[in-house]
Amino acid sequence: MKYTPEDEILIEEKWQELQDECRKAKVCKREDDWLFVKRAFLLAKEAHKGVRRRSGEPYIIHPIEVAIIAVREIGLGKKSVVAALLHDVVEDTEYTVEDISRIFTPKIASMVDGLTKMAGVYKNDTTEQAEYFRKVLLTLSDDVRVIIIKIADRLHNMRTLGAMPRNKQIKITSETIYLFVPLAYRLGLHAIKTELEDLCMKYRFPEEYEEIRRKIDATKTEREEYIARFIAPIREVLDRNKFQYEISARVKSIYSIWNKMRRKEIPFEEVYDLFAIRIVFKALPFPSEKTQCWQIYSCVTDIYTPKPDRLRDWISIPKSNGYEALHSTVMGPEGTWVEVQVRTERMNDIAERGFAAHWKYKHASITQEEDGLDRWLKRVRDALNSPAENALEFLDNFKLSLYKSDIVVFTPKGEPQSLPYGASVLDFAYEIHTKIGDHAIGAKINHRIMPVTTLLNSGDQVEVITAENAHPKAEWLDAVITSKARQAIQDHLKREREDNINYGMELLRTRLEEHNVLLSGRVLRKLMPAYECRNKDELYSKIGAGIISLDNLDKLLKENSSRKILKFWKLLIPGMEGEAQSDDVDDIDFEDDSATLDDTLPDVSRSDAPEFVMAECCEPIPGDNVVGYRDPKSGVIVVHKSTCDTLIRLAAQSGENIVKEEIKWSQQKAVSYLATVELSGVDRPGVLLDLTRLITTDFSINMRAMNIHSHDGIFEGTISLYVQDIVSLNALLDNIRHIKGVDRVKRLLNT
Ligand code: MN
Numbered sequence: 001m002k003y004t005p006e007d008e009i010l011i012e013e014k015w016q017e018l019q020d021e022c023r024k025a026k027v028c029k030r031e032d033d034w035l036f037v038k039r040a041f042l043l044a045k046e047a048h049k050g051v052r053r054r055s056g057e058p059y060i061i062h063p064i065e066v067a068i069i070a071v072r073e074i075g076l077g078k079k080s081v082v083a084a085l086l087h088d089v090v091e092d093t094e095y096t097v098e099d100i101s102r103i104f105t106p107k108i109a110s111m112v113d114g115l116t117k118m119a120g121v122y123k124n125d126t127t128e129q130a131e132y133f134r135k136v137l138l139t140l141s142d143d144v145r146v147i148i149i150k151i152a153d154r155l156h157n158m159r160t161l162g163a164m165p166r167n168k169q170i171k172i173t174s175e176t177i178y179l180f181v182p183l184a185y186r187l188g189l190h191a192i193k194t195e196l197e198d199l200c201m202k203y204r205f206p207e208e209y210e211e212i213r214r215k216i217d218a219t220k221t222e223r224e225e226y227i228a229r230f231i232a233p234i235r236e237v238l239d240r241n242k243f244q245y246e247i248s249a250r251v252k253s254i255y256s257i258w259n260k261m262r263r264k265e266i267p268f269e270e271v272y273d274l275f276a277i278r279i280v281f282k283a284l285p286f287p288s289e290k291t292q293c294w295q296i297y298s299c300v301t302d303i304y305t306p307k308p309d310r311l312r313d314w315i316s317i318p319k320s321n322g323y324e325a326l327h328s329t330v331m332g333p334e335g336t337w338v339e340v341q342v343r344t345e346r347m348n349d350i351a352e353r354g355f356a357a358h359w360k361y362k363h364a365s366i367t368q369e370e371d372g373l374d375r376w377l378k379r380v381r382d383a384l385n386s387p388a389e390n391a392l393e394f395l396d397n398f399k400l401s402l403y404k405s406d407i408v409v410f411t412p413k414g415e416p417q418s419l420p421y422g423a424s425v426l427d428f429a430y431e432i433h434t435k436i437g438d439h440a441i442g443a444k445i446n447h448r449i450m451p452v453t454t455l456l457n458s459g460d461q462v463e464v465i466t467a468e469n470a471h472p473k474a475e476w477l478d479a480v481i482t483s484k485a486r487q488a489i490q491d492h493l494k495r496e497r498e499d500n501i502n503y504g505m506e507l508l509r510t511r512l513e514e515h516n517v518l519l520s521g522r523v524l525r526k527l528m529p530a531y532e533c534r535n536k537d538e539l540y541s542k543i544g545a546g547i548i549s550l551d552n553l554d555k556l557l558k559e560n561s562s563r564k565i566l567k568f569w570k571l572l573i574p575g576m577e578g579e580a581q582s583d584d585v586d587d588i589d590f591e592d593d594s595a596t597l598d599d600t601l602p603d604v605s606r607s608d609a610p611e612f613v614m615a616e617c618c619e620p621i622p623g624d625n626v627v628g629y630r631d632p633k634s635g636v637i638v639v640h641k642s643t644c645d646t647l648i649r650l651a652a653q654s655g656e657n658i659v660k661e662e663i664k665w666s667q668q669k670a671v672s673y674l675a676t677v678e679l680s681g682v683d684r685p686g687v688l689l690d691l692t693r694l695i696t697t698d699f700s701i702n703m704r705a706m707n708i709h710s711h712d713g714i715f716e717g718t719i720s721l722y723v724q725d726i727v728s729l730n731a732l733l734d735n736i737r738h739i740k741g742v743d744r745v746k747r748l749l750n751t
Pocket of ligand 1: 062
């Protein structure tokens with residue numbers, strides 16, 4: 001498809017826009033720099049010639065937009081603009097990385113290489129997508145700018161997501177929620193993070209998105225009048241004190257309003273901190289920026305009373321993504337809480353544009369100390385360099401690290417060591433040296449002896465105690481959060497386990513031979529249930545480790561196997577064990593077994609329809625917004641709620657399994673779904689009776705389990721029910737709410 005004259009005009013206009021942005025940001029200082037950028041534009045334009053995006057636009061518009069985001073919204077420089085313009089050239093056209101290296105520089109070529117997506121088609125392999133992410137993240141260790149351009153690329157793709165089919169939208173938004181939003185947060189790209197979240201919501205929950213947007217618009221005039229009244233006295237006092245400042249008002253993002261509504265289960269009208277005002281001022285050389293921020297805080301709180309528990313000082317200790325500001329919430333006119341943020345121009349630049357601005361100011365200052373962002377990057381590099389065998393596991397660990405802040409602890413000599421929040425003695429020990437971690441048996445924390453699993457607090461002084469014969473244990477995995485420690489422990493356990501399996505197999509073989517029995521599948525099937533092992537490796541390794549002694553082998557081999565199989569199944573189904581009941585009087589628990597199997601089964605309208613099952617993680621019921629995910633092994637379609645964390649993770653890691661068709665709830669069939677309800681209230685005689693009568697008699701709903709505890713005159717607990725859809729569930733909840741004594745009742749959302 002040749003470009004039309006209109007296309008050419010569009011391209012020329014976009015290119016002009018990029019040049020304007022570069023000029024404004026002073027990206028190109030010399031004439032050579034301009035030629036460099038222009039050469040990149042011409043090459044990209046030539047390479048993508050005649051190609052269009054799904055939206056119909058000439059393809060070259062996309063790299064130009066990404067370059068514009070890099071300059072205007074992130075504040076990156078010339079090399080990044082060039083790399084952004086070329087970011088899809090190697091992936092989609094004939095040009096190679098070597099060509100880029102020849103025409104530009106090896107540095108640009110390596111950036112473009114990092115930006116080049118993984119080639120080839122996706123197979124039905126979940127680890128493949130995770131490998132792709134790993135590759136994305138690997139670029140972090142070469143050059144952080146590459147990952148920032150990747151985020152800019154993602155932002156533009158999200159802005160133009162409307163042209164994509166629904167299953168692609170789910171895949172792309174899942175990846176965005178799973179990885180790009182946390183990365184943008186971690187790199188301090190606040191504005192981009194917020195926009196990405198809003199865009200994800202817009203495509204996943206279009207109705208809810210529109211409704212909140214409409215409500216924000218509807219209250220606009222009212223809000224602006226209020227803010228004007230709120231700000232007037234602040235301006236007066238700041239003017240009097242000769243501050244140079246600007247005040248802006250910001251409404252919370254649609255996504256964060258929605259999130260708060262869901263989290264607190266409140267309507268839009270009750271989200272009280274709907275808006276915030278921001279005071280950005282030009283700091284004088286003296287006194288310190290910090291002092292000046294507190295002076296402004298003091299001016300504001302002379303007028304409005306602050307809410308004591310809502311003061312956030314991110315100046316004394318900046319957030320680990322570099323964010324600095326002073327936040328407080330004050331009582332404005334008419335009893336409305338208003339958040340007030342105070343920042344200097346420098347802090348504001350960092351808050352808006354994140355990483356790039358952060359580095360700019362950092363290099364300008366004399367101090368070269370590591371800060372939170374540096375330390376995090378260093379840890380990411382460590383994690384990436386360690387040979388994580390399982391990409392999925394690596395990714396989950398990495399993702400967890402994105403939102404964590406840091407603590408600082410000290411060695412016995414007083415040297416500071418920073419660790420992620422939630423780190424234990426073991427994390428600290430492994431951070432110092434693998435050998436120290438492997439042989440740790442305890443620690444002196446502030447001169448007191450504590451176990452290795454103890455969590456550390458900022459300021460602790462820690463001395464690890466080791467013993468030559470101590471070794472890592474499997475339980476340690478629950479006590480560590482750094483990938484370095486986790487990896488070292490896993491490596492050790494794996495070696496140990498392999499040794500044990502081999503040793504255990506030999507041991508068993510020898511002992512069987514003593515009884516003239518050959519080690520065979522039949523014998524193993526007999527022994528595994530007897531020793532409560534689920535597979536032969538477990539059996540061997542337990543024998544090898546001495547957990548299973550083979551003293552009674554003789555007896556076992558002779559015994560009839562039927563009893564042991566029963567024992568085996570008992571192990572797998574804990575409910576059959578008949579566990580001791582708790583001594584709570586009000587604790588009743590019953591099961592309606594007839595309902596458990598058939599009624600939870602899928603909603604299938606035609607006999608040739610694919611098999612559906614409801615996901616256990618989020619228990620969707622008719623009326624919920626759902627997405628289908630085809631289990632690659634069984635081919636069964638698992639139906640998840642759109643909000644389900646597990647779904648987001650699956651879709652991000654292997655989005656090709658998202659079912660293309662939208663799943664509709666069928667109306668005809670009366671099928672039941674499991675839903676869990678949580679409730680609490682003031683205890684009185686008969687309240688449980690009223691409750692069960694309402695559910696089983698009035699509503700004819702089957703209960704699967706009920707678990708209510710009563711203490712100090714308060715009862716609380718959960719009820720699992722089989723309901724037909726969300727309408728009947730909501731009707732039931734409304735009625736339960738009216739039972740005397742019931743205070744709160746809601747559907748338990750597993751996500
Ligand atoms: Mn792209």
